[in-house]
Amino acid sequence: MLAVPFSLVGAIWFLWLLNYNVSIAVWVGMIALMGLDAETGVFMLLFLDLAYYDAVRRGKMKTYEDLKEAIIHGAVKRIRPKMMTVMAMFMGLIPIMYSMGTGADMMKRIAAPMIGGIFTSFILELLVYPPIYSIWKWRYEMKHGTVDVGKLPIPE
Numbered sequence: 001m002l003a004v005p006f007s008l009v010g011a012i013w014f015l016w017l018l019n020y021n022v023s024i025a026v027w028v029g030m031i032a033l034m035g036l037d038a039e040t041g042v043f044m045l046l047f048l049d050l051a052y053y054d055a056v057r058r059g060k061m062k063t064y065e066d067l068k069e070a071i072i073h074g075a076v077k078r079i080r081p082k083m084m085t086v087m088a089m090f091m092g093l094i095p096i097m098y099s100m101g102t103g104a105d106m107m108k109r110i111a112a113p114m115i116g117g118i119f120t121s122f123i124l125e126l127l128v129y130p131p132i133y134s135i136w137k138w139r140y141e142m143k144h145g146t147v148d149v150g151k152l153p154i155p156e
Contacts (some may be wrong), residue, residue, distance in 0.1 A: 002132070003041030004034050006124035007117035014116020025109035032110075033117040036089075037125075040082060044125055048074040048133045067138055075130045086122045089114065 011030055020026060051074025055061045061070065096104075096111040 001038060001041060002129065003037040003044070003121055003125050006128065007033050007037040007121035009117075009124075010120025011113035011117035013120070014112055017116075018112055020109055020112055023109055025106045026113055029110040029113040030117075033114045033121075036085075036114075037117065037121050040085060040121065041125060041129070043081070044075070044078050044129050045133070047078045048130065050074060051077070052137060061142065064138055064142075067134060067142060071130045071134050071137075075126065079126065082122060082125065086118055089118045 008030065011033055015022070015026060048071055051070045052061070052067070055066060055070035055073075060066050093111040093115050096107050097115070099107065
């Protein structure tokens, strides 16, 4: 759920840049953005967990460097799907920002927070999630020796 505040920063920044006031249409865009970012954030966490537990299962989780390698492996697997999501959103929303027809003004206010939020979510999810995950796993599992292969939540 950490991706949601990251995306809201970009949404608010982009709304400020366009000089849009907060309205019902803006909130609709924000809610859609929050749903998308919650999903992509959960998937990033899932990929990091899978890479971590795979390294534990193979017995390669002994040092902080091993942890970093597993996290990089999990994050790299997530770059292409995240990039595809961002590009699909941009391809669908950018034309709305240039539209001039009936209802275009309202649609621009729905699209604007999504464009700003998806951009910052992409950047911050790939740059901030892995280090936070690394600190969390190192402090609360590896440092205290609580990693037990027999108790892994994912079956072999």
